[in-house]
Amino acid sequence: MSSFNIKQLVITLRIYSLLTAAFYFLLLGCSQPISPTGGKRDTIPPKLIKSIPENKQTNYKGKTIELEFDEYIVAENLQQKLLVTPDPGEYEYKAKPTSVRLVFKKSLDSAKTYSFSFGDAIKDFSEKNPAKNLRLVFSTGIGIDSALVRGEVKDMLTNKPMFDVLVGLYPHSDTLNIEKMKPMYFTRSDSSGRFSIENIQSNLYRLVAFDDKNRSFTYNLKTERIAYLRDSLVIKDSTQFSGASLKLFLANTTPAKVKGTIPRTYYYSINYDKGFVDYKVKFDNPNDSIPYLQNGPSELKFFNTKSRKDTLVAKIMIRDSVGIMFEHVQKIKFREARNAGKNSDSNKEPFDMKVSHQDNDPIEPRLFTLKLTFNKPLAEARLNQIQLVSDSLKTEQLLPGDYTWENNKTILTLAHQISARKLLKVVLPKSTFFSVENDTIPERIFKLPIMEEEEYGMLEGEIKGAKQPFIVELLDEKFEVVKTSTKPSFQFSYLKPALYNIRVIVDENQNGKWDAGDFKTRKLAEPILFYPDVIKVKKNFVLSGIDIDLSTK
Numbered sequence: 001m002s003s004f005n006i007k008q009l010v011i012t013l014r015i016y017s018l019l020t021a022a023f024y025f026l027l028l029g030c031s032q033p034i035s036p037t038g039g040k041r042d043t044i045p046p047k048l049i050k051s052i053p054e055n056k057q058t059n060y061k062g063k064t065i066e067l068e069f070d071e072y073i074v075a076e077n078l079q080q081k082l083l084v085t086p087d088p089g090e091y092e093y094k095a096k097p098t099s100v101r102l103v104f105k106k107s108l109d110s111a112k113t114y115s116f117s118f119g120d121a122i123k124d125f126s127e128k129n130p131a132k133n134l135r136l137v138f139s140t141g142i143g144i145d146s147a148l149v150r151g152e153v154k155d156m157l158t159n160k161p162m163f164d165v166l167v168g169l170y171p172h173s174d175t176l177n178i179e180k181m182k183p184m185y186f187t188r189s190d191s192s193g194r195f196s197i198e199n200i201q202s203n204l205y206r207l208v209a210f211d212d213k214n215r216s217f218t219y220n221l222k223t224e225r226i227a228y229l230r231d232s233l234v235i236k237d238s239t240q241f242s243g244a245s246l247k248l249f250l251a252n253t254t255p256a257k258v259k260g261t262i263p264r265t266y267y268y269s270i271n272y273d274k275g276f277v278d279y280k281v282k283f284d285n286p287n288d289s290i291p292y293l294q295n296g297p298s299e300l301k302f303f304n305t306k307s308r309k310d311t312l313v314a315k316i317m318i319r320d321s322v323g324i325m326f327e328h329v330q331k332i333k334f335r336e337a338r339n340a341g342k343n344s345d346s347n348k349e350p351f352d353m354k355v356s357h358q359d360n361d362p363i364e365p366r367l368f369t370l371k372l373t374f375n376k377p378l379a380e381a382r383l384n385q386i387q388l389v390s391d392s393l394k395t396e397q398l399l400p401g402d403y404t405w406e407n408n409k410t411i412l413t414l415a416h417q418i419s420a421r422k423l424l425k426v427v428l429p430k431s432t433f434f435s436v437e438n439d440t441i442p443e444r445i446f447k448l449p450i451m452e453e454e455e456y457g458m459l460e461g462e463i464k465g466a467k468q469p470f471i472v473e474l475l476d477e478k479f480e481v482v483k484t485s486t487k488p489s490f491q492f493s494y495l496k497p498a499l500y501n502i503r504v505i506v507d508e509n510q511n512g513k514w515d516a517g518d519f520k521t522r523k524l525a526e527p528i529l530f531y532p533d534v535i536k537v538k539k540n541f542v543l544s545g546i547d548i549d550l551s552t553k
Contacts, residue, residue, distance in 0.1 A: 045129040046073050046122060057138045065102040065116065067136065072097050072125035080215065081121035085185040085197070086112060097125075111141030113199045117187070137199055147200040147235045151244025152193045153209050153227060158479050159503070159530040161193025162248055166212035169197060172204035172232045178519070182217040183208070205233045208519070209246045222274075225250050230522050249525050251516040256318055256326040259298075263335045265346040266437075268302040269295070270330060276318040284313040291377040291436040293410045303377065304334045305436050322516055351376055351439040355446070357426070363448045364494045368424060370414040376435035378409050387427040390420035424448045451494050457537035460491040460544050463504060465551025471505040471512070472548075495537045502531040504548050 046069040053060040075095040091104045100122065108114065115137050120130035137144065149169065153162045168183025170176055189195045189209075211224040219226060227246035235241075252274060262269040275297035283289045290312070295301040300316065312332040319325050337346040356371035357363065368388070383403060388396040402416045418424055426446040434440050463470060472485040474492050477499050483492045505514045506527040517525035531548055 042124065042127045043129060044124075046071050046124045046131045048131065048134065051136055053136075053138045055136055055138070056144055058142055058144065060108075060138045060140055063104045063107055065104075065136070066099060067122075067134075068099040069122070069131070070098075073100070073131075074123055074125055074128070075100050076121055076123060078118075078121045081119040083115075083117040083119070083187060085115050085187075085199075086201075087182060087184070088114060108140050111139075113137065113139045113141070113143075113145040113201065115199045145199045145201045146237055147202065147239040148196060148198040148241070149200065149207065149233065149235075149239075149244060150194070150196045150242045151246060153189045153195060153246045153248060154193055155225070156227070156247035156249040156525060156528055157503075159501075159528075161191070162189055163191045163193070165189045165193075165195075165209050165248065166217065167195045167197065167207070167209040167246070168217075169200065169205040169207055169233070169235075172206060176206060178208055178210075178219040179221060180218060186217070200235050200239070202236050205235055207233055207244060207246070209248065211248070221254055222252050226519060228517075228519055230524050247525070247528070249516050251322070251518060251525070252320075253322060253324060253518055253520075255324050256298075256320060258328065258330075261330075263333060265335055265337045266304045266348050268304070268332050268334055270300045270302075270316070272298045272300075272318065272326075274298060274320055276320050276326075278319040280317045282315045284315070288312045288314075291408070293377050293408050295375070302332055303436055308334060309336070321513075348437055348439075349375065351433075351435045351437070351441055353433070353441055355444070357446055357448055359446050359448075361446075361448055362451045363424065365421065365450050366417060368414075368416055368418045370426065372412045372414075372428075374410045374412075374433065374435070376410070376437060376439075378433055379436045379438065380434040381409075381412070382432050385429045385432045386414070387425075387429075388416060388418060389425040389427070390418055391422050392425070394419060420450055422450055424450065453494070454540040456494045457497060457539055458491065458493040458495060458542045459500075459535060459537060459546055460489070460542070461502075461531075461546030461548065463488050463490070464547060464549045467550070469507040469510050470550065471507055471514070473503050473505065475501040475503060497537055497539045500535045500537060502535065502546060502548070504529045504550065506550065 048067055049070050050068040052064070052066045053062065073095070075093065078093055078095075078100070086109070088104050088108055089106045091102050093100060093102045116135065118131065118134040122131040122134055123129060139145070151167075153165045153167060154160060155162055166183075166186055166188055168186035170178065170181065170183050184205075185197050185200055187195050187197050195209075207229045208219075209227045210219045212219075213224060214220070225248035227248045229244065229246075233241060254274075256272045256274045256276060259271045259273040261271070276294070279294060279300060281292055281300075288308075290305055290308070291303040293301055300318070310333070314330050314332060315327065316330050317325060317327045352375050354373040356369070383398070383400075386398060388398065390396060396416060396418055398414070398416060402414055404413045404415075405411065406413070424447075426448065428441075428444040430443040431440050463472060466488065470486065472490050473481050474483045474495075476482050479501065482495075482500070485492070506529070507513075508526050509515060514528065515526050517523045529548060529550065531546060535543065535546065537543065
């Protein structure tokens, strides 16, 4: 054989080897799902073509669930999104190119109907289109349970529909503890707040909803809102219970605890793990008594006005907004002076006050209210020095009855009928207020223009059919309270042009505020009704006929 033929043969063999290798890698590439490029976007979701067991199958005894689809799929966060009721226990899953398999560690309970709702966990590989309404139902017994419960979840204080709230059914029990027990049947509310629990076994149940922020399926009393029906539901095979209305509210009924203390040279702070609305302090030795105040929603602050270096003992009682009391004995010891300097904890804080009005804030005519909040208890208040001057001409005659004190003489409210039509000047002279540390506040002067009626709007309405006391609240767009009324015919005037809501609290215990419920005692929260429409207020316009019927409450 010539050298030319040998060389040609070698080249041919090399080309054959390269082609064989290329074909091999091409086959490997074809075995992997790859998103196609170009062309029209795929909008068709994967379709279930086969399942083991079949949907609505009875007498299923297996420990494996498998679903097969008509295209390549991915399973995203399956264990977070898959809702299975009743609870089948722990399971493992494996996603294959066109199917997903679930294997349970324990056998399923006998004579139970199981429901698997996949949400949007199963999607096609290329465009991530989620399978729609993907749900598998089967029974380990001879029949499929058909009872269902439907309804909606809203926030009680805003009336907004709540998304992704856990709604569960618990078998009735006198010792039911939802802080430790998971619901037997459950679902999560959709973006419209609606929920549906299906294929429920006949029994007596409690219906409960809560935030379940940590996805634990157990209720956290301190941080999560809750809603529930007071009475148990009797569920039978034919039960079709619709229209369950659940209103979420925060009901932290645990007593407060001391979260921590901060000792300083002149101040001693006690911080609690929840806010309080009332408090009392009693020193073991009356001679040890020193000034104190509530500094913020959850802090009690003491002032070392006697330069005490020994330990003081006081019995303290606080009461939270739902009436839960907490009493404890506190040893108070101030820190020795140290680290003299600008930021030292041995320095005294400056005396200051917050004022409810700022300079040039427009105010309503006639009744004027001014609120002053001090950061230290007062030793002296020379109220006769305060001046209200109407239209630069008339100095209003203020009376002792115009003033009220709160929070251990640290909040002062002045309410007085004024004659001003254009401008009210408020003068708080220097040396009007002296704190327990003998410091004072510089002079403060505020010029407050009187609102012109044509620049604002008004709305009025009527509460009909009321059988109990109520509170009408006008809310801004952030659901903050703007004005209130307790009269059957209410009128809100001098409103800035904006959008408002109206809610009505049925004040069942007549304490002048809304009260939450208590799941353990089956006590419901006080009812709250909302006017169905958002109200648009225009300037120089009166909106009438805002009527709310309470006859059914």
